[in-house]
Amino acid sequence: MSDKVKKLNTSTIRRMKVNREPIAMITAYDYPSAKLAQEAGADILLVGDSLGMVVLGYDSTIPVTLEDMIHHSKAVTRGADHCFVVADLPFATYHGSIDRTIANAARLMQEGRVHALKLEGGAEIAEHVEACVRAGIPVMGHIGLTPQSVLQLGGWKIQGKSLEQAEKLVQDAKALEQAGAFSIVLEMVPEELAAHITEQLTIPTIGIGSGRYCDGQVLVYHDVLNYATPIKPRFVKQYADIGSTVQTAIAQYVSEVKNRKFPGEENVYHNDEGVIDQLKHNSSAGDENPR
Numbered sequence: 001m002s003d004k005v006k007k008l009n010t011s012t013i014r015r016m017k018v019n020r021e022p023i024a025m026i027t028a029y030d031y032p033s034a035k036l037a038q039e040a041g042a043d044i045l046l047v048g049d050s051l052g053m054v055v056l057g058y059d060s061t062i063p064v065t066l067e068d069m070i071h072h073s074k075a076v077t078r079g080a081d082h083c084f085v086v087a088d089l090p091f092a093t094y095h096g097s098i099d100r101t102i103a104n105a106a107r108l109m110q111e112g113r114v115h116a117l118k119l120e121g122g123a124e125i126a127e128h129v130e131a132c133v134r135a136g137i138p139v140m141g142h143i144g145l146t147p148q149s150v151l152q153l154g155g156w157k158i159q160g161k162s163l164e165q166a167e168k169l170v171q172d173a174k175a176l177e178q179a180g181a182f183s184i185v186l187e188m189v190p191e192e193l194a195a196h197i198t199e200q201l202t203i204p205t206i207g208i209g210s211g212r213y214c215d216g217q218v219l220v221y222h223d224v225l226n227y228a229t230p231i232k233p234r235f236v237k238q239y240a241d242i243g244s245t246v247q248t249a250i251a252q253y254v255s256e257v258k259n260r261k262f263p264g265e266e267n268v269y270h271n272d273e274g275v276i277d278q279l280k281h282n283s284s285a286g287d288e289n290p291r
């Protein structure tokens with residue numbers, strides 16, 4: 001199925017905005033999630049640092065390391081050979097020298113084998129975005145609610161409600177476009193402001209909790225499936241209830257083990273007739289002739 005679909009690149013992703021074709025992005029964190037999301041027709045897979053929360057059990061994305069991102073990116077790119085894969089550069093890995101940013105970015109690209117990186121922040125990180133782009137690394141921007149700054153933002157709150165904040169977000173979006181980003185995630189931005197930013201840019205916006213008028217949408221895999229996710233923001237739509245499916249199935253397995261219903265005849269392997277009789281005979285013969 002997927003060999004008919006041409007693999008996207010930064011040019012074809014930009015063209016989707018021009019053609020008004022919505023971009024469907026979803027996170028993936030491992031081989032099965034990547035494989036299923038690719039086969040389901042997702043345009044872009046994001047190895048999000050949200051993996052810290054939905055896979056590793058941290059209470060924010062801040063503890064996630066570059067090694068964590070590399071480890072999961074490797075699994076995703078093995079599972080999805082055909083999707084365009086973007087990975088988050090994690091907390092504080094692109095805020096020192098330009099050299100350090102490029103060294104960290106290069107590791108995630110080369111070891112994780114992803115096709116682009118996502119960096120949180122606006123004008124203040126534009127020179128780091130520009131340096132990555134100069135090095136041949138496609139960059140996706142991310143503004144609005146930037147979870148790596150949750151301790152400064154004072155919580156996971158909507159961003160850009162006031163005129164002052166809205167003006168700053170427009171300037172940040174333009175700075176990222178100017179720096180060479182090929183698209184920008186808008187997270188938790190009011191729908192009206194997200195629509196305005198989308199109109200102001202030539203690169204596509206991909207929204208999460210930012211309303212209907214972005215050029216694309218992104219959601220967290222575990223949120224879409226209701227798969228043991230610790231939080232349920234209002235912007236999430238659950239398209240399945242995998243968590244309860246998984247729990248019910250495992251409870252049935254446990255119960256069948258306890259009741260000796262599993263394994264059944266269909267799950268077991270047998271010796272050929274006579275083998276075990278011979279084995280018993282031989283071992284009892286051994287007992288009669290101790291050394």
Ligand SMILES: Nc1nc(=O)c2c([nH]1)NC[C@@H]1CN(c3ccc(C(=O)N[C@@H](CCC(=O)O)C(=O)O)cc3)CN21
Binds near residue numbers: 050147158223
């Ligand atoms: N499972 C999961 N889904 C996500 O979308 C997600 C993560 N984890 N981890 C990283 C960030 C953090 N995000 C979050 C986390 C919480 C809210 C939240 O609690 N929102 C509330 C209050 C909004 C408000 O009133 O300001 C909501 O109901 O939307 C939003 C985004 C989005 N990202």
Ligand SMILES: CC(C)C(=O)C(=O)O
Binds near residue numbers: 048
């Ligand atoms: C929610 C998306 C945009 C993200 O950054 C993540 O999953 O880490």
Ligand SMILES: [Mg+2]
Binds near residue numbers: 048061088147
């Ligand atoms: Mg992220």
